[in-house]
Amino acid sequence: MSIIENALRKANQQSVTDDKSQSVVDLKSAAKPVVQDEEVKNDKFVAEPVLSNDNKVLINWNKLISDGFIDNNDTKSQLAEEFRVIKRPLVNNIQGSEVNGISRPNLILICSSLPGEGKTFVSINLALSIANEMDKKVLLIDADVEKPSISKQLGIKQSPGLIEYLENESISFSDILLKTDLANLTVIPAGKRHKYSTELLSSQRMYLFADEVSRRYRDRVVIFDSPPLLVATQAQILAELVGQVVLVIAAEETPQNVVNESVAKLANCDVVMTLLNKTKKELDLYGYGYGYGKYGHS
Numbered sequence: 001m002s003i004i005e006n007a008l009r010k011a012n013q014q015s016v017t018d019d020k021s022q023s024v025v026d027l028k029s030a031a032k033p034v035v036q037d038e039e040v041k042n043d044k045f046v047a048e049p050v051l052s053n054d055n056k057v058l059i060n061w062n063k064l065i066s067d068g069f070i071d072n073n074d075t076k077s078q079l080a081e082e083f084r085v086i087k088r089p090l091v092n093n094i095q096g097s098e099v100n101g102i103s104r105p106n107l108i109l110i111c112s113s114l115p116g117e118g119k120t121f122v123s124i125n126l127a128l129s130i131a132n133e134m135d136k137k138v139l140l141i142d143a144d145v146e147k148p149s150i151s152k153q154l155g156i157k158q159s160p161g162l163i164e165y166l167e168n169e170s171i172s173f174s175d176i177l178l179k180t181d182l183a184n185l186t187v188i189p190a191g192k193r194h195k196y197s198t199e200l201l202s203s204q205r206m207y208l209f210a211d212e213v214s215r216r217y218r219d220r221v222v223i224f225d226s227p228p229l230l231v232a233t234q235a236q237i238l239a240e241l242v243g244q245v246v247l248v249i250a251a252e253e254t255p256q257n258v259v260n261e262s263v264a265k266l267a268n269c270d271v272v273m274t275l276l277n278k279t280k281k282e283l284d285l286y287g288y289g290y291g292y293g294k295y296g297h298s
Helices: 002-041 061-066 078-095 119-131 150-154 162-167 197-201 204-216 234-239 256-265
Strands: 107-112 137-142 185-188 220-225 244-250 271-277 292-295
Touching (some): 078 220, 078 244, 107 204, 107 234, 119 137, 119 244, 119 271, 162 197, 204 220, 244 256
Parallel strands (some): 107 220, 107 244, 137 185, 137 220, 244 271
Antiparallel strands (some): 271 292
């Protein structure tokens, strides 16, 4: 019996040892995601930034309406309906990006060939329209750092923006983010004038910013109002960071060869859509005053 008892005792001891070894393995594998979670927690892009009252602004709606922009109190206006159609293919590309293979589809660049074609008008109206979607948040960035106009048009006072963020690593994302009184719309101003603005926009910090804001905030549509393509090199730099581009063309103003030159500069972009602005001709579909099409998107 003593032999049997000794054997049982050894078996029990071995079982305890195996259980302890198994526990160590489980704890190690359980600890692994905890480390990842800590890394994520320390990333300023992970959680929606908590903004102070200093970062909250009121849009000058009266100015917007008087300047011909979308009136949020008149959701059935012709302009509101037009931008519902304009935004739909862009939103669809975001939702179907895994199927169509578009990289960073939630980053949208609004540009034109030349000044005065209406890109800022389109940028703001598109942002307002998408912000009214039930499940979408919009970040409108004034990336026309040479001639910024988003803040002026919205009635926002001068504040640190994209240039300060790119220039100074001690400035965080939340420092330049302005929450508006439209629930799903936030704005990043252009910031101060800088003699090396082109170099800042082409910097690694700008690339990481675009990558993070696209990857971390899947429900956020980021709209960049850029400089004209044929006036400043910054627009082409920004076009390489986004998944979708809307090229605004002034009807009966912009020469065909100028449009062709702009399209050529955007040849490497995943999606390029064109929007004909300022046309006086009425189209059959809801009386739209613009045309809409695609270039180079298979």
